[in-house]
Amino acid sequence: MTAAPAIEARGLRRVFRVRQGLFAEPRQVVAVDDVSFSVPAGSVLGVVGESGCGKSTLARLILGLLPPSAGDVLVDGKRLAELDRRARARLIQPVFQDPFASLNPRRRVKDIVAMPLAAQGDVPSAAMASRVAEMLARVGLSEEQGERYPAQLSGGQRQRVAIARALVLRPRIVVCDEPTSALDVSVQAQILNLLAELRRELGLTYLFISHNLAVVEHVASEVAVMYLGRIVERSEAEALFRAPGHPYTRALLASVLTPEPGLGVPDVGLGDAMPDPANIPPGCRFHPRCPQAFDRCPREAPAAWATAGGFAECHLLEPTAPAGLAGAGASQRQLAR
Amino acid sequence: MLDVRGLRVEFGGRTAAVRGASLRVSKGETHCLVGESGCGKSVTALAVMNLLARGAKRDAEVLSFAGQDLLRLSDSRMSRLRGDRMAMIFQEPMTSLNPAYTVGSQMTEVLRRHRGTPRAQAVDRAAELLGLVGITAPGMRLGQYPHQLSGGLRQRVMIAMALMCDPELLVADEPTTALDVTVQAQILRLLATLRRDLGLGILLITHDLGVVARVADRVSVMYAGEVVESAPTAELFAAPRHPYTRGLLRCVPVPGKTRRGEPLGSIPGVVPRIPPGFRGCAFRDRCEHAAPNCAGAVPRRPAGPEHEFLCTLPADWTLREAAA
Amino acid sequence: MSEALTAPGDGATGRRLAFLLGALIVGVVALAAVLGPSITPHDPFAQDLGKRLVVPFWMEGGGREHPLGTDQLGRDYLARLIYGARISMVIGVLTVVASGLIGTTLGVLGGFFGGRIDDLVLFAITCRLSIPVVLVALAVVGLMGNSFTLVILVLGLLLWDRFAVVARSTTMQVRNLDYVSAAWCAGSSSFSMLVREVLPNIATHLAVVATLEMALAILLEAALSFLGLGVPPPLPSWGLMIAEAKDYMFFSPWVIMVPGVALFALVFGINLLGDGLREMLGTQDAR
Numbered sequence: 025m026t027a028a029p030a031i032e033a034r035g036l037r038r039v040f041r042v043r044q045g046l047f048a049e050p051r052q053v054v055a056v057d058d059v060s061f062s063v064p065a066g067s068v069l070g071v072v073g074e075s076g077c078g079k080s081t082l083a084r085l086i087l088g089l090l091p092p093s094a095g096d097v098l099v100d101g102k103r104l105a106e107l108d109r110r111a112r113a114r115l116i117q118p119v120f121q122d123p124f125a126s127l128n129p130r131r132r133v134k135d136i137v138a139m140p141l142a143a144q145g146d147v148p149s150a151a152m153a154s155r156v157a158e159m160l161a162r163v164g165l166s167e168e169q170g171e172r173y174p175a176q177l178s179g180g181q182r183q184r185v186a187i188a189r190a191l192v193l194r195p196r197i198v199v200c201d202e203p204t205s206a207l208d209v210s211v212q213a214q215i216l217n218l219l220a221e222l223r224r225e226l227g228l229t230y231l232f233i234s235h236n237l238a239v240v241e242h243v244a245s246e247v248a249v250m251y252l253g254r255i256v257e258r259s260e261a262e263a264l265f266r267a268p269g270h271p272y273t274r275a276l277l278a279s280v281l282t283p284e285p286g287l288g289v290p291d292v293g294l295g296d297a298m299p300d301p302a303n304i305p306p307g308c309r310f311h312p313r314c315p316q317a318f319d320r321c322p323r324e325a326p327a328a329w330a331t332a333g334g335f336a337e338c339h340l341l342e343p344t345a346p347a348g349l350a351g352a353g354a355s356q357r358q359l360a361r
Numbered sequence: 362m363l364d365v366r367g368l369r370v371e372f373g374g375r376t377a378a379v380r381g382a383s384l385r386v387s388k389g390e391t392h393c394l395v396g397e398s399g400c401g402k403s404v405t406a407l408a409v410m411n412l413l414a415r416g417a418k419r420d421a422e423v424l425s426f427a428g429q430d431l432l433r434l435s436d437s438r439m440s441r442l443r444g445d446r447m448a449m450i451f452q453e454p455m456t457s458l459n460p461a462y463t464v465g466s467q468m469t470e471v472l473r474r475h476r477g478t479p480r481a482q483a484v485d486r487a488a489e490l491l492g493l494v495g496i497t498a499p500g501m502r503l504g505q506y507p508h509q510l511s512g513g514l515r516q517r518v519m520i521a522m523a524l525m526c527d528p529e530l531l532v533a534d535e536p537t538t539a540l541d542v543t544v545q546a547q548i549l550r551l552l553a554t555l556r557r558d559l560g561l562g563i564l565l566i567t568h569d570l571g572v573v574a575r576v577a578d579r580v581s582v583m584y585a586g587e588v589v590e591s592a593p594t595a596e597l598f599a600a601p602r603h604p605y606t607r608g609l610l611r612c613v614p615v616p617g618k619t620r621r622g623e624p625l626g627s628i629p630g631v632v633p634r635i636p637p638g639f640r641g642c643a644f645r646d647r648c649e650h651a652a653p654n655c656a657g658a659v660p661r662r663p664a665g666p667e668h669e670f671l672c673t674l675p676a677d678w679t680l681r682e683a684a685a
Numbered sequence: 686m687s688e689a690l691t692a693p694g695d696g697a698t699g700r701r702l703a704f705l706l707g708a709l710i711v712g713v714v715a716l717a718a719v720l721g722p723s724i725t726p727h728d729p730f731a732q733d734l735g736k737r738l739v740v741p742f743w744m745e746g747g748g749r750e751h752p753l754g755t756d757q758l759g760r761d762y763l764a765r766l767i768y769g770a771r772i773s774m775v776i777g778v779l780t781v782v783a784s785g786l787i788g789t790t791l792g793v794l795g796g797f798f799g800g801r802i803d804d805l806v807l808f809a810i811t812c813r814l815s816i817p818v819v820l821v822a823l824a825v826v827g828l829m830g831n832s833f834t835l836v837i838l839v840l841g842l843l844l845w846d847r848f849a850v851v852a853r854s855t856t857m858q859v860r861n862l863d864y865v866s867a868a869w870c871a872g873s874s875s876f877s878m879l880v881r882e883v884l885p886n887i888a889t890h891l892a893v894v895a896t897l898e899m900a901l902a903i904l905l906e907a908a909l910s911f912l913g914l915g916v917p918p919p920l921p922s923w924g925l926m927i928a929e930a931k932d933y934m935f936f937s938p939w940v941i942m943v944p945g946v947a948l949f950a951l952v953f954g955i956n957l958l959g960d961g962l963r964e965m966l967g968t969q970d971a972r
Contacts, residue, residue: 074541075512082677087870113872126863130885136864139881140871178631189867208397208568213612213627220622235541238571242621263617279542281549281571282615285594289549289575298511 025143028101029062031069031116031195035059035095035233038081042302045181053302055081057253058095060262063246065196068230069224070244070261072237072276078253078285083201086231087118100196108142117190121202136169137188143317144193159188161347163218175285180211184218191222199231204239214242237280241265246334249273252299256337263333270336272310308339316340362388363447363530367422370401370408370586377637378417379406380586384564386530391556391563393573393594396583397609399632401434402566405583406532407563408669410449411439427529445475448523452535458507464518465503466649471525490521494551496512513544516625520551527559534566549576570613574598581666585635592668602662602670602679604648643671650674686864704961710954714947718771720721727751727761729921734759738937753943756926757933762940765921766947773951776837780902781895788848789891792857795849795880796856806853813846822905826914838914840902842848850929851894855887891963900952907948923948 034057041050041254055078064068071079084090086097088104097104099115117140120126127136133309137156147155160170174182183203183235190198200219204212220243223230234240240247240261247264249257249272257270268274278290293315305312311321320339329341363386370379379401385637386392394402408419411431414537424431426447431439443449451457468485468490478486484503491499494517507515516536521646523531537545551577555561567573573580574594580601581591590603601607608639611626630647641649645655663669664676675681699828717724733755740746741754741762753762795806821907822839859865860883868878907924916922918929923944930940 075542084866087866089866089869090927109869110872113870116870117962118867118870120863120867122863126867128864128868129884131881139868139873142870143868143873180631186867189871193871208632209612210609211631212631213625214615217624217627221625227544235540238614238616241616242619242625249628252388256565262621275543277616279546280616281542281546281569281575282618283570283613284615285573285574285577285598287575289546289553292543292545292546294547298513311609335546355438 028098030065030067030100031231031343032062032098032101033086033095034060034084034098035093036082036097037094038078038085038090038317039093054094054253054304055301056085057304059250059253059255060095061248061255061258063229065229067245068232068243069219070240070247071231071233072235072240072247073250074235074276076252076299077250078301079250080201081235081253083118083199083249087116087199088112104273107273113140113143113195114193115195116197116199117193117195118181119186119190119198119200119203122206123179124174124206126186127182128275129158129174131173132170133165133172133174133177133185136174136185137170137192140193155192156188159192162222163188174343178211179207180214183207183211183215187215187218187222191226191228194226196227196230197229198329199233201233202235203232205235212239219243237276238282249276251316252296252301252304254309254337257331257334258335259331259336261333263331267332269329269331269334269341270310270338271314271316271340273336275315283294303329308337362386363564364423364425365409365421366424368405368408368424369418369420370404371415371418371637373416374637375584377635377639378586379408380635380639382581382583382586382588384581384588384591386562386564387591388529388562389556389560389675390578391552391565391576392579392581393577394564394566394581394583395568395570395573397568397632400583401586406449406564406566410443410532411436411448412443412449422439424547431553438679441475444471444523444528445526446528447530447532448526448528449534450462450519450523450536452538454512454519455507457519458515459506463504463506464510468503468518468525471522475526486525487521491518493555494518494521495547497522512540513547516540516544516548517551520548520555524555524559528561529621530562530564531555531563532566535568536565537572538567538569545572546613546676552576553568570610582609585633587643588670589644589672590670592665592670596665596668600664600668600679602652602668602674602676603644603672604674605644606670607679608647642671650678693735698963700961703957704931704964707954707957707959707961710950711796711958714770714951714954715774715867717767719772720933721771725761725764725767729760729764730919732758732760738933738940740937741939741943744857744939753829754937754939756929756940760921762943766923766943769926769944770947770951771921772833772916772920773906776833776840776906777899777903777955779837779901780840780844783837783971784843784845784898784902785891785895787842788845788850788894791845792831792849792852792854793856793879793883793887796853797860797875797883799857806849810846810849810853813843813849816843819905819908820908823912823914828866831909831914831917833916833920836906836909840905844898844902844905847898848891852887853888855890856883859883859886889965893959893963896955896962900955900959903948903955906951932938 036056038056040053040055042053043050059082066345071082073079085092104112134156137159138152139156141152157167165181165184207215222228232240232243244261247259247261248255249270251272257273268277275292275294279292294313297312307322308326311317326337326339328337334355350351364545366383366560371377382405384392392614396402407413413419421432445464465484465487468487469480472478472483472486476551487503489500491502494516495515496502510518537548549572552563556563577594580597584605590606601610608628614625628647633643635643641656642659645651652673659671659673661669661671662676736755737757737760738756739751742752751761753766755762791806791809795803821843825839826835865878865882868882907916910922910924911928915924918925926944927941934941
């Protein structure tokens with residue numbers, strides 16, 4: 025691949041300082057810890073994980089809404105920090121989770137969609153109106169709906185407005201942060217289909233963040249699994265769902281309840297110790313919940329080992345690990361990251 | 362055990378939230394009420410528990426629990442029944458737990474109010490139940506406040522609290538929707554165990570077809586205030602009859618079954634708001650099989666033992682369509 | 686689902702009535718203030734010592750000539766009351782405009798940018814809150830002599846604290862909403878984000894504050910005028926009318942009752958209006 029990846033994260037880290045009480049020392053919460061990845065143009069990287077794993081912070085870092093504590097974000101080969109905001113806006117745009125909070129309730133739909141064009145400052149108003157009309161039609165909204173206020177639209181229609189606003193500048197990259205979690209299933213399917221169509225037509229690259237693995241499996245070409253701020257497994261999507269390498273990924277996959285009767289509810293075997301980003305366990309950060317943890321896990325942070333479709337950070341995948349526990353297809357070499 | 366027939370709920374004469382819903386829950390059975398937001402499933406649960414907001418009108422042909430007519434029960438007797446023989450848990454435990462009291466004092470309060478159990482005994486019972494719902498170190502948890510617990514733990518505490526008086530019926534309104542998938546699986550396993558071990562009847566309200574498939578014995582699909590299809594779980598998923606049920610099932614991506622990257626099935630349009638006095642099928646605007654006679658009376662058709670659906674299409678229409 | 690559960694409460698119609706009553710009172714006073722001279726046949730400054738303390742129409746001996754009677758100098762009381770309304774409204778509105786501009790600007794800037802700017806704004810608010818408004822007003826007017834403009838200036842420069850506090854906290858809430866994030870990602874300038882995304886969404890909160898501050902400014906002006914440090918005579922401010930009437934209140938009680946009731950009614954009406962606004966705000970947020 026010679027072209028620069030659409031998104032590249034290099035050693036991203038974000039620390040929040042949280043004050044616990046009036047006189048207590050502020051504590052450090054590491055929301056994103058040394059995250060690196062690259063997303064080739066035209067593909068979809070799905071990011072999954074439980075709440076509090078840092079996936080939304082990652083989205084905000086990639087969008088530039090939060091400055092990283094360390095590391096770099098490169099968009100289309102350019103350092104995000106060096107681009108001015110209008111140039112960024114032409115490259116990368118967000119679609120947020122809650123369409124009730126992501127649209128300004130005091131503006132008409134057509135003005136919301138026109139907002140990114142207006143912010144550019146050099147788009148003539150006639151061109152603006154025609155591009156807004158074209159975009160609204162493209163996401164399946166009528167001209168009449170463009171005159172309405174967000175409160176007069178349903179959840180699915182609002183999410184269409186958010187998508188139209190994101191795409192009106194013709195960006196190359198869209199960061200979708202849980203775009204369908206607030207929607208009903210029948211509407212979720214409409215929105216997922218629309219996003220897929222638009223990606224094919226416009227050659228978009230998505231960073232697709234979701235807690236719903238079934239949805240990620242459907243849309244992503246590659247998947248990153250986050251746990252307490254780190255990507256613990258990254259893999260080509262099809263391989264990840266066929267042969268997950270990390271025990272955490274396996275637990276996540278096992279907990280997906282597909283609509284297939286008779287299978288019962290799986291035993292995930294994670295116990296009730298909940299992950300706390302303010303108190304990250306030493307060694308492998310997953311070990312307190314890991315059903316396969318052994319004596320090395322609390323002592324030593326695991327390196328990234330190759331899996332069928334990528335890598336995972338787990339001692340069990342090390343070629344010299346206790347036999348029989350290693351994930352399928354683990355190769356002999358440690359991945360250079 | 363719980364028998365609801367022809368339940369109607371209206372809000373101020375403008376919105377008919379529930380329009381003649383019927384369902385039954387037997388002892389030791391999990392009955393799932395499934396539907397999208399605004400279909401009236403939560404209102405149905407609240408109507409059964411008599412917890413509707415003021416200004417709501419409830420009416421039913423039959424609404425009985427363990428032989429008692431809930432429609433005629435006085436408010437005070439109903440509130441004695443609630444939390445004692447029938448208990449309810451909600452989606453967000455934080456709204457139903459009082460942040461100012463410890464878990465222990467809230468749990469024992471239930472037992473002391475309903476049964477007059479002495480404090481020491483109530484504490485023992487609370488600790489026992491926290492253990493039963495899979496909470497390690499129950500003694501410590503009893504002394505904690507709700508905000509000190511994670512979402513999954515709070516929901517377990519809610520379930521334990523609901524079990525304090527050995528209820529026969531548990532009404533659970535989206536109990537796992539706000540939780541992570543891993544925790545959801547744990548809570549649902551817990552509910553399944555309780556049903557088996559204690560013979561609990563469970564009315565589980567959810568929008569998640571995955572949850573329905575894995576835990577329900579019987580399913581009622583609600584749309585716009587009506588139960589449009591009701592069947593044993595296996596049969597509903599194998600041979601759904603109502604066009605809405607079929608549409609809903611096609612919307613859900615299933616890893617390994619739906620082809621990746623291919624469009625999902627979807628239902629056009631949105632759930633309508635139904636005014637009182639509406640006639641005909643409420644789904645007809647979104648239905649691909651809609652015909653002129655859908656605006657008239659809609660028959661309830663049997664499609665097998667214990668399986669019926671509300672539609673103008675004949676019972677065997679799916680077979681005919683497949684043959685054609 | 687939640688929308689179906691919130692059936693209209695029983696108090697809704699009562700509250701709407703209260704709001705309408707408030708709007709009616711404020712509307713009548715505002716109309717009187719605007720129309721002023723064209724609706725009264727008398728000059729509020731014209732003295733007629735032959736007709737001192739004429740009784741109002743509801744008392745024995747009252748007549749149509751002076752419906753609310755006359756004061757101790759024989760000036761028509763209705764005309765003075767209407768002129769007083771003009772003074773109260775002008776002071777109320779101008780004070781709110783001035784203090785609203787100062788407070789909103791400070792609050793929005795602090796809430797939106799945070800950091801150093803917010804520290805400064807907080808410091809300014811704390812300083813302002815430690816200034817005793819009435820004492821400072823008394824001192825300034827006492828030093829510089831009382832005039833209409835000075836009263837407005839003093840009140841306008843002192844009453845911005847609540848605007849700043851409310852603007853700051855609501856801006857902080859709105860700033861974290863996704864639509865502001867979206868505007869940021871779209872490359873909007875800070876100014877356009879403040880004007881298009883933030884201000885319209887905190888405007889209703891500020892309107893509620895404005896009603897409270899307006900009522901407060903009107904009361905403060907009345908108090909200052911009563912003490913002889915507000916609007917200079919012979920301008921017919923309601924506070925001044927009460928002050929002038931206090932010597933006659935035992936034998937001619939209406940001279941103190943009429944401006945007193947007018948003042949009470951106006952402040953009451955403004956507060957009802959504010960309550961109604963807040964109520965509408967609440968239901969709108971829930972919807």
